[in-house]
Amino acid sequence: MCGIIGYIGSKSALEIVLDGLKRLEYRGYDSAGIAFLDNGRIKTVKCKGKIKDLEALVDKNVISSIAIGHTRWATHGRPSYENAHPHCSGTIALVHNGIIENYAELKEELKKEGYIFNSETDTEVIAHLINKYKKELSFEEATRKAVSHLKGSYAIVVMDESESNKLIGVRMESPLVVGVTETEKFIASDVPAFLSHCNETIFLEDGEMIVLTPESFKLYTIDGKEKNKKPVKITWTASMAEKGGFKHFMLKEIYEQPRALADTIRGRVLPDASSVVLSEFHLNAEEISQFKKLYLIACGTSFHACIIGKYMIEKIARIPVEVDIASEFRYREVLFEKDSLLVIITQSGETADTLAALRYAKKSGIKTMSICNVVGSTASREADAVFYTHSGPEIGVASTKAFTSQIVGLYLFAIALASSRGMITKETEEKFLKDLLLLPRMAEEALKLDNKIQQLAKEVYRKPNFLYLGRGLNYPVALEGALKLKEISYIHAEGYAAGEMKHGPIALIEEGFPVVFIVSNDIYLDKTVSNVQEIKARDGFIITFSDTLTDKIMELSDRFIHVEGINSYLNTVLFSIPLQLFAYHVALLRGCDVDQPRNLAKSVTVE
Numbered sequence: 001m002c003g004i005i006g007y008i009g010s011k012s013a014l015e016i017v018l019d020g021l022k023r024l025e026y027r028g029y030d031s032a033g034i035a036f037l038d039n040g041r042i043k044t045v046k047c048k049g050k051i052k053d054l055e056a057l058v059d060k061n062v063i064s065s066i067a068i069g070h071t072r073w074a075t076h077g078r079p080s081y082e083n084a085h086p087h088c089s090g091t092i093a094l095v096h097n098g099i100i101e102n103y104a105e106l107k108e109e110l111k112k113e114g115y116i117f118n119s120e121t122d123t124e125v126i127a128h129l130i131n132k133y134k135k136e137l138s139f140e141e142a143t144r145k146a147v148s149h150l151k152g153s154y155a156i157v158v159m160d161e162s163e164s165n166k167l168i169g170v171r172m173e174s175p176l177v178v179g180v181t182e183t184e185k186f187i188a189s190d191v192p193a194f195l196s197h198c199n200e201t202i203f204l205e206d207g208e209m210i211v212l213t214p215e216s217f218k219l220y221t222i223d224g225k226e227k228n229k230k231p232v233k234i235t236w237t238a239s240m241a242e243k244g245g246f247k248h249f250m251l252k253e254i255y256e257q258p259r260a261l262a263d264t265i266r267g268r269v270l271p272d273a274s275s276v277v278l279s280e281f282h283l284n285a286e287e288i289s290q291f292k293k294l295y296l297i298a299c300g301t302s303f304h305a306c307i308i309g310k311y312m313i314e315k316i317a318r319i320p321v322e323v324d325i326a327s328e329f330r331y332r333e334v335l336f337e338k339d340s341l342l343v344i345i346t347q348s349g350e351t352a353d354t355l356a357a358l359r360y361a362k363k364s365g366i367k368t369m370s371i372c373n374v375v376g377s378t379a380s381r382e383a384d385a386v387f388y389t390h391s392g393p394e395i396g397v398a399s400t401k402a403f404t405s406q407i408v409g410l411y412l413f414a415i416a417l418a419s420s421r422g423m424i425t426k427e428t429e430e431k432f433l434k435d436l437l438l439l440p441r442m443a444e445e446a447l448k449l450d451n452k453i454q455q456l457a458k459e460v461y462r463k464p465n466f467l468y469l470g471r472g473l474n475y476p477v478a479l480e481g482a483l484k485l486k487e488i489s490y491i492h493a494e495g496y497a498a499g500e501m502k503h504g505p506i507a508l509i510e511e512g513f514p515v516v517f518i519v520s521n522d523i524y525l526d527k528t529v530s531n532v533q534e535i536k537a538r539d540g541f542i543i544t545f546s547d548t549l550t551d552k553i554m555e556l557s558d559r560f561i562h563v564e565g566i567n568s569y570l571n572t573v574l575f576s577i578p579l580q581l582f583a584y585h586v587a588l589l590r591g592c593d594v595d596q597p598r599n600l601a602k603s604v605t606v607e
């Protein structure tokens, strides 16, 4: 998830684009760049680092009426000068947000035709393609033809030195919004980039292309049919707009999950859903088939993803998995087994304990992999292999979309391991992958529970203690649900394996004590119902999240939330979404600082 902006009009394009980039910096901040016209020629300035570093390099005395800018959150190629946007080819300069799935094939073809690549990005192919078609076509037609070859998600803004009175934007599954005044036009990933200058907006839809001049705009479908759309006035303040109209980053990130999950899946499953794209794990098929044991290690929320991963991998791929908290693992005298793989799971890729666990394993000669969200982070560089979750920057301290994307990464890995070891039939593999493709849409369904959850939160937000219980895959879901509530609402909440409750936590139960059950229609159903009954017998207040509408569980529950499921592995994602919403609403009602809870940090880089 990067931030892009373009401007064409009567004011100083450089100042407007630099200012817009600062307002988009929440979308990514590992490198930045700008392209503008200087004496009729395109000039680019870019750097690794933040917008303030870029600003220091730009000569603001240059008068330009057209510019494009980019603040990067790396997906292909680590943060560096070469990989920073804009990318240029011939008279073309371009900024891009998204992932081009077929960039490797396009790059090969373009290289054969003599195009020279200066970066490791997927973006550079788009600049070369437009340049290539410009040899015979207009700027507009060349852009249209170039994007017809792209697979994946993109929002691009392009400028052309030889037609410098035009900016072109195209959107496909990545956001792009245009700002309109009589004498100038803005185009950006998000409204805050230009809200201080104009509030008349046109939100582009997938498959739309817009051609902007200072005085006009023309909207087309990608295949060239003209479309009509009137600008709409928006009434957001700048800070509301930065959070996409949401009150907090956490809520925005909860709501981004359908998109984030789709980005994690994108390019990782073959188009016919027959198999996982192994190369995305940066391990070869032979390596994958030979691991005898796995260690999954992490901290905080990422540790809960590890436990889910253990259940998935052991069941689907039949490989023994050991999980541990990184701060424990690093000091344990671990008896590493030969031919094992250590996987660290980390959103930031910078958590000190997790990195120490990684280095400890490497020192012991164990092969390592990271499942990581931040491209170019220490974890991604130091591990032998890396799988990026691509869920976009997570700003809220309490992890939400990064967690559910990690589950998807582990699900894919479990299937890849099973397939390469012959532990899964082709039919089952396909079924699992088809299920996965349903996940983003089902996550949208889960978000529709928001109103119900808000009502529930109003009933219970004053309670001082909560217990979360689940069995099997729902045990780590319970742990994560409790952690979410504890971190942002400061209510004491404990997650427990439902079957273990009778060995201690049951002593807490008295009249009205809230107990959250996560119940699936699986082999554990009857056992969990018995646990619910045990709480009922002690007058606890039972809140159930379940994918089953079984009478016995509904009758026993004081409050029942039905979550539509897919399969027991992916339901961990679908149950987590309403639990995140529950924690959010409770925290809000208690007046807590949701995005920056007391005493916590987003990335813990100390021991």
Ligand code: G6P
Pocket: 299, 300, 301, 302, 345, 346, 347, 348, 349, 350, 351, 354, 397, 398, 399, 600, 601, 602, 603, 604
């Ligand atoms: C901190 C954050 C958590 C996160 C944990 C691990 O405690 O507050 O939300 O789960 O670190 O972070 P990582 O970046 O390694 O996933």
